[in-house]
Amino acid sequence: MSMHFWDASWDLNLDLCPCDLHFMEWIKAEKIRGKVIYHFGTGSHHLVGVENLKMGEPNYFIGVTASPGETEAFTRMAIEEPRLSRNYTMHFGDIYLFNGKLLPKFDIATMFHLGEFWSEKTASYGGATDEEVLRRVIRQMKKNGRIVFYEGSDGWSRTKPIVAKLAKEGLLTKTDKHQKLTIYTVSR
Numbered sequence: 653m654s655m656h657f658w659d660a661s662w663d664l665n666l667d668l669c670p671c672d673l674h675f676m677e678w679i680k681a682e683k684i685r686g687k688v689i690y691h692f693g694t695g696s697h698h699l700v701g702v703e704n705l706k707m708g709e710p711n712y713f714i715g716v717t718a719s720p721g722e723t724e725a726f727t728r729m730a731i732e733e734p735r736l737s738r739n740y741t742m743h744f745g746d747i748y749l750f751n752g753k754l755l756p757k758f759d760i761a762t763m764f765h766l767g768e769f770w771s772e773k774t775a776s777y778g779g780a781t782d783e784e785v786l787r788r789v790i791r792q793m794k795k796n797g798r799i800v801f802y803e804g805s806d807g808w809s810r811t812k813p814i815v816a817k818l819a820k821e822g823l824l825t826k827t828d829k830h831q832k833l834t835i836y837t838v839s840r
């Protein structure tokens with residue numbers, strides 16, 4: 653049995669998927685600083701790390717990718733620009749195996765691609781469901797932490813009812829919007 657990894661590498665395509673850029677616009681507009689941010693789905697461009705560096709490194713990012721190509725791209729970029737990995741790092745792994753014991757508590761998490769990648773193969777090695785991943789990420793949030801979703805995602809039709817269910821349970825409250833990003837604050 654092998655991992656359901658992402659056998660592709662996603663280059664920046666702002667027409668199809670502007671979520672990372674819009675997220676960094678929101679960070680800038682809201683003057684967010686000093687926050688630990690978990691980013692699901694880095695792309696080979698690692699835009700959030702590059703923009704964080706350009707902005708003077710106000711925040712601390714940990715990305716996750718299931719793509720060997722995107723992992724290799726990060727290695728190359730970090731060698732060419734060593735300052736990139738000071739406040740931006742990433743790990744290769746499957747979000748469906750999310751384990752909070754391996755990571756710090758987050759102030760902000762992006763769940764832009766929730767609902768896009770679960771498969772029967774994921775389940776075959778004990779991978780969680782999309783709902784369980786979101787519950788684990790919620791448990792990983794600091795007080796008043798914020799989780800950001802992307803309504804333009806292919807997975808949004810699957811994610812939307814999960815978010816509504818967890819909001820009904822009182823775990824999440826919608827508190828902000830930027831472009832097609834919706835921002836929920838964790839209530840606990």
Ligand SMILES: C[S@@+](CC[C@H](N)C(=O)[O-])C[C@H]1O[C@@H](n2cnc3c(N)ncnc32)[C@H](O)[C@@H]1O
Nearest residue numbers: 658662669693694695717718719745746747769
């Ligand atoms: C369509 S790309 C989008 C990348 C970037 N956010 C953007 O908008 O340009 C989807 C991302 O999800 C990541 N991904 C796919 N399956 C994953 C999984 N099971 N666990 C973690 N990341 C995964 C891919 O590696 C890729 O970085």
